[in-house]
Amino acid sequence: MTIGRILIADDHPLIREGIQLSIRARHPGHIVDVAGSIAEAEALVQRNGPYKLLLLDYELPDANGFGGFFRLQHLLGRTPIAIISAHDSEQMVATTQAVGAAGFLSKRQPLDATIAGIEIILAGGRVFPTSAGPDTHIDMLRKRLDSLSGAQRRVLLALAGGDLNKQIAADLGVSEATIKAHLSAIFRKLGVTNRTQAILMMRPLLQPS
Structure with a gap:
């Protein structure tokens, strides 16, 4: 039985597929869709939505900074969006928090830590490094x-x-x-x-x- 859908928007195949396989293993009832650009993600949302969670790579080629986040946020409404990025400076994390994302998941951390963060967000929580403060x-x-x-x-x-x-x-x-x-x-x-x-x-x- 399908419980819900999760969307991963990341143009790095290894990261995208690693997260996809891990989510499927822990949540076999979920469908996990993948996209390699903002445009592909928008098309999937319009065709398959609603989603329970969007994992969004900050550096997608057509993202224009947080522009891609805002475009998808407009389509998804209340669906939580977590940013995933290798750029994990304090300003980046603080901005991610300020724009209303549900979490920031660093690509520098082990996959297990990323999956643990996803679990928290799916349960209704928020995930940000403890050093991040309000801006x-x-x-x-x-x-x-x-x-x-x-x-x-x-x-x-x-x-x-x-x-x-x-x-x-x-x-x-x-x-x-x-x-x-x-x-x-x-x-x-x-x-x-x-x-x-x-x-x-x-x-x-x-x-x-």
Whole structure:
């Protein structure tokens, strides 16, 4: 009997398959889907969702920092998302915590430790290194990002990716006038006056060092 689905989004086959096999061994009733990019993960969520857990590699080629996290968070709703990454600096962990992830699992730790963390998250807990503390600046940026609508957030992420208004309009299937209206609302909510200021303000959230 299928109990639920778990999604692993990681472009490193050995890590992805190692976690997948370990979860299947401990939770034989779960289906474990895998993706190698944000786009593949989005397609799986739209086709197979809902999921009980998403394990998301921070460094997927189309992730644009935490942009991929926010895109998938928008689709998944309340599904917990845990970031997995070899970049486990204090700022990275603190940012992961501030954006609302359910946990941070370092690729540097043994697989058994990663699986133990997954067990905690599946049980409703949160997993972060004990040295990670709150980052009030990141928390403030997160609150401003939360004030944006889903469409405004997608426009902001496209801006951060370097897209121009015409390309954003084509990707979202709307007019350039609609994109300009979204930009005006974004600037007002973020307290900035132009796209450069908006990108610079949100850069610590999208691409922490």
